[in-house]
Amino acid sequence: MEKVWEIVRKEWSEVFKNRLVLGSVVIMPLIFVIMPLVILNGMQGSGELEAAEMATEMPEQFGVLCEGLSAIACSQFFILLQFLSLFLLMPTIIPVTIASYSIVGEKNTRTLEPVLATPITTLELLMGKALAGVIPALSITWLAYGIFTIGTYFMAVDKALVNAILSPIWLISIFGISALLSVAGVSLSIMISSRVNDPRAAEQLSSLVVIPLLAIFMGQAFGFIQFDLTLVVWAAFGLLVLDAILLYFAIQLFQRETILTRWK
Numbered sequence: 001m002e003k004v005w006e007i008v009r010k011e012w013s014e015v016f017k018n019r020l021v022l023g024s025v026v027i028m029p030l031i032f033v034i035m036p037l038v039i040l041n042g043m044q045g046s047g048e049l050e051a052a053e054m055a056t057e058m059p060e061q062f063g064v065l066c067e068g069l070s071a072i073a074c075s076q077f078f079i080l081l082q083f084l085s086l087f088l089l090m091p092t093i094i095p096v097t098i099a100s101y102s103i104v105g106e107k108n109t110r111t112l113e114p115v116l117a118t119p120i121t122t123l124e125l126l127m128g129k130a131l132a133g134v135i136p137a138l139s140i141t142w143l144a145y146g147i148f149t150i151g152t153y154f155m156a157v158d159k160a161l162v163n164a165i166l167s168p169i170w171l172i173s174i175f176g177i178s179a180l181l182s183v184a185g186v187s188l189s190i191m192i193s194s195r196v197n198d199p200r201a202a203e204q205l206s207s208l209v210v211i212p213l214l215a216i217f218m219g220q221a222f223g224f225i226q227f228d229l230t231l232v233v234w235a236a237f238g239l240l241v242l243d244a245i246l247l248y249f250a251i252q253l254f255q256r257e258t259i260l261t262r263w264k
Helices: 002-015 019-045 048-055 060-064 071-081 090-109 112-116 122-155 160-164 168-193 199-221 229-253 256-262
Strands: none
Touching (some): 019 122, 071 160, 122 160, 122 229, 168 199, 168 229
16 A cells, blocks of 8 residues: 555645646635525524425425424525535545546656556556545545534524434435545546546546536426435445446556557
8 A cells, every 4th residue: 555655645746736626625615615504594584484485395205304303494404405416516526626637647747657667556556546536525525514514503593403414314425425426536537537638638528427416406406306315325326336337447448558658
């Protein structure tokens, strides 16, 4: 693992000099944390009548999630749940931005060839590059969730709402699905970066991984999709299988001999 961590440190020293990477790591989490808290604060003046009207628009199965909450707190939780998919964008976009730049950027700066010529295996190299993207993404996501939880405690009408966002749906999504999404994004970025020359093209192609999450967010907004424990567990299982497939193909497509001869 010493070689792997050396690759991680090397990646961080180079990648975080890029302003685009820094922007995605800092600005996006701030927006995704502030936005729901502002909405939550604005709902503090809602009365029981408004909460009752909102309750009529909630899916029938949502009442189970609101057990032990007041009507107003339940309406707040319903609104906050719509932002769960946005929280899952962070561990997807950040590692994609880092990983898509790492290989193609090194191709352009001619620093990839010396690394490939060293006695490091392809698995160690790709693991180092993957961890260089996954670790910052998960750290920022979990920190943002912690700030969000603290902010909810001070702004919620009912303090029991904090227990609601610490429910299995949120915990599995934030600590489980977010990690699986990061691995999927990094694997896809490595596959694309191994085959293209332009960092912008690699980033644009890799960013397509966020389209399913945006579709889920829009599905939530229009009431077609509603997060529940069953959906979250099945999503985690599906992502676990997908990660194994993507990692396998990422290793197969990363042919160091071809890179050493083709990209000079």
